[in-house]
Amino acid sequence: MIVQSQPETRLTEGYVAVVYHLTGAATPPVVARGESQLQGAAVAIQDAEPVYVPVDRRGRFAELDGLPRLYHDALLARVIEQRYKMPHSDSYECLRTMTHLLGESVPKHTAATPEEATAQAVELLERYEAMAPRLVSGGLNVVYSQIEIPAIAPAATMISNGVYVDIDMLLTIEERSAAAAACATEEVQQCIGRAINLNSHEQLCALLFDQLALPVTQTTSSGNPSTKIDVLERIIDHHAVVTPVVRYLRAEELRRYSRGLKGTVDVSTMRIRTNLDPLGAATGRYSSSHPNLQNLSTEMRHVVVAPPGYMLLELDYSQAELGVLAFLSGEQRLRAAFADRTADLHRQTAATVMGIDVEEVTDQQRQIGKTINFAIIYGQTEHGLAETLQVPLKRAQKLIETYFHAHPQVAHWITQIHELASVAGCVQTFYGRRRWLPDITSADESRAAKARRQAVNTVIQGTAAEILKMALIRLHRELPADVRMVLTVHDSVLLEVPIDRVAEVQQQVISVMENPPPDFTVPLWVEASIGRTWAECKTNGATTHDEAHVTALGAAAPTPPGGTHSRPTATAQ
DSSP: OOOOOTOOOOOSSEEEEEEEEESSSHHHHHHHHTTTOOOEEEEEETSSSOOEEEEEGGGGGGTTTOOOEEEHHHHHHHHHHHOOOOOOSSOEHHHHHHHHTTTTTOOOOOSSSHHHHHHHHHHHHHHHHHHHHHHHHHTOIIIIIIIHHHHHHHHHHHHHHHHHHHHHHHHHHHHHHHHHHHHHHHHHHHHHHHHOTOOOHHHHHHIIIIIOOOOOBBTTTOOBBBOOHHGGGGGTTTTTHHHHHHHHHHHHHHHHHHHHHHHHTTTTTTOOOOEETTTTTTTTEEEEESOHHHHHTTGGGGBBEEEEEOEEEEEETTHHHHHHHHHHHOOOOHHHHHHTTOOOHHHHHHHHHTTOGGGOOOHHHHHHOOOHHHHTTOOOHHHHHHHTTOOOOHHHHHHHHHHHHHHHHHHHHHHHHHHHHHHHOOOOOTTTEEEEEEGGGGGSSSHHHHHHHHHHHHHHHHHHHHHHHHHHHHHHHHHHTOEEEEETTEEEEEEEGGGGGGHHHHEEEHHHHSOOTTTTSOOOOEEEEEEHHHHHHHHHHHHOOOOHHHHHHHHHOOOOOOOOOOOOOOOOO
């Protein structure tokens, strides 16, 4: 039964379960953009009658200030509290996180009415009491309480801040890509002498693989020839039509993406807010969706810009996953390499497998070394490596054999991971995150092989993800108030920093991120880059800038264009 809060009804102290009631979609970015309105909140307290507090009475939440809270989805709750400037608690639990770590499906939990919200608040207390002991007995309490729960706060802040965008550049990219797609379409028609719908997979396959009999280098899950851009690039020299086809596909992909991205811009602040989920990836990495800002192309990264008076500062762990591999495997060759900040492990790997000195490695050979390193990290087989490098299978086998001969502890560690996964049916990261792999003992070799690849990758990438999360937790607590954390991508974080403080903040952030997490004994190296756009950060690469240089870059920034799409000065909401 719902009890409407009355002035004389006090929310008694205790463990508090809170369920927020919204009018629209219950997702963090939608709430952050103001597109889903808060109607009220249901509150359940142990040994007390549940209470529903309407939004116009939300000041009553001051009574809960500082009390430990229980949420179904703490990320959503934190974004709501930031949006509506509601009192919050730094001590909270999250049932969604518990469920995720225990390897169970995470149910959607939305309340359409006050009655539903109140019933869910009561249920929340009951489910928490049953689930919390299982975290401890399952050895998951450390990753839960010291990593995943604290990682929610920086995620909520990044969602609420959003990235600042140049809407004029976004419109320009859309227009240019549409023109490029039209031009490529015309080239294709001139080349084959007839019209074709290049958006039709069937028509494209019929042209390339039936009519022109071009080689099929990769198939889809249904067994049809793949027409992905990277696949078609492998046969680009086989016929003149492939080049304009690839150009069309790239341009059309960019046009669709820029148009979709345009629809997510909050025009009141010129910011895009993505659903940055700490639980979005099986390995523990943050995922980004609606829109996905983590896989923006270099051209699209020109759209993400620094607001007036600020510069973008990107900080990225250098070769983080290889560092984790060095730590977990105990391989001395790798550990020694990480003791040297200037070491290039991709170049060293290339030198090792090719039997040459590091100084002799070309950039092309370095790329092969990089591919081999990532093949090891992702648990790739010689078949996968042969396909990636486009070399004969025997050549790929020889490269892997040479690598493992030079790194015997890595080979031993991978064998151990496979054996442990087969026995336990799961793997664990260094800090205790667990991933179940039921196919690891499958009689279907393709499924078992995939599970073995996932086992190795999960332990390496998952541990690296936890290292980044711990760094973001510390940064969230220590960054100055005028420095905005706006996005994280894999092993990096993107900040908005006042122009006159970039050098100072850069050193502070590097110091925090390079401070090793508990019991991790391989050095962590951070590369920093700055730019007026995110693309400039990527172009500049690792660098250290003094204050005069940063100020000069900021002064050289173009004035925002006028007209209906001009960019107002924005503040993080």
